[in-house]
Amino acid sequence: MEFDEVVIKRRSVRDYDASKEVTDEQLKELFELVKLSPSSYNLQPWEFIVVRDKENKKLLKACANNQQFVEDASATVIVLGSTNPLVHAEEISADRVKKGTMDEEKKKKFEENVKKIAENKPEAMLWTAKSTSLSIMTLMLAAENMGLATCPIGGFDDECIKKEFNIPEDYEIMMLITLGYKSEKQSERPKRYGYEDIVHLEKFGEK
């Protein structure tokens, strides 16, 4: 599909055809685009648990305010943000050195900065939230382009999900994203603030 059309057509969908499945091939196609999202220092702090099993979706629904569409969607994706930026740091800096985009001075600065993020838990949370959310937007648009509908969910019981899905301590749950085939008669798109509302020119308050 044309890019603009994907953005314009994407809506948050809460009514799914529970009988349809999302295949491994579709997931692979989807996440091979998701992975191309940019991230802070290219550290890619994102991981995804794709929940398709009926019983597991029920467990997830129970951790997500019992919202029925978590179960009805073909899959619900648990988006994890790693709060430890050190995990990928060595591999990613070695890759950049090899490709000639990082010299010794830059590498030192990179290591210092990454260490600083790792040592400060609230900063690490913000750091992973930003990069991971970039990948989530790619996921939702790429899904739309594949004929799949999504809905981002921000409200859930972290501890419940962490326990039920064996999530290690150094990951936080950033969002849930339902993924499936929509069955709904689409409601009218909710209000969006437009260019005049959201864009300032040069300084805050100037149009």
Next chain:
Amino acid sequence: MEFDEVVIKRRSVRDYDASKEVTDEQLKELFELVKLSPSSYNLQPWEFIVVRDKENKKLLKACANNQQFVEDASATVIVLGSTNPLVHAEEISADRVKKGTMDEEKKKKFEENVKKIAENKPEAMLWTAKSTSLSIMTLMLAAENMGLATCPIGGFDDECIKKEFNIPEDYEIMMLITLGYKSEKQSERPKRYGYEDIVHLEKFGEK
């Protein structure tokens, strides 16, 4: 452009043709797509300061570790996240009630939840970081589709930017995004972790 092609072609660009300009018409086209990004409760906590004036770009560069490409890009966008979810709350809930997607019970729950976020500063920061970053990804992809290159910048002096660009207290700077015409010979794409690395099936650690 086809959606997949946009995602695959997008790269973070640090070398710009400083002689080329981004017009008001291009900005309008860009942000009319950006605004269609989803956000928590549809509260759209994003605002953007587009800096194109040479002197202002120099000010911004000085607040951003003197990175030359902040000045060379046709524009650098200061992405603001509102940390006060109450600002749009009334208008957005009224819109949903009008369109029949929110009843009185849902409205009450919405108001409670939004108030809770507003009262907790670290939570409000995370809340705005996630929604605003969704809009940033749309911005970067939409720019690519328009033939414009971007680079997200996460390292800068907040206080310096807030002062120079008259940014009110209840906004935080989420990222800077350069926007312009690339001049660089593209380096090799840095390593991305693939499907097998980032996707778990059903529970953490299962493939």
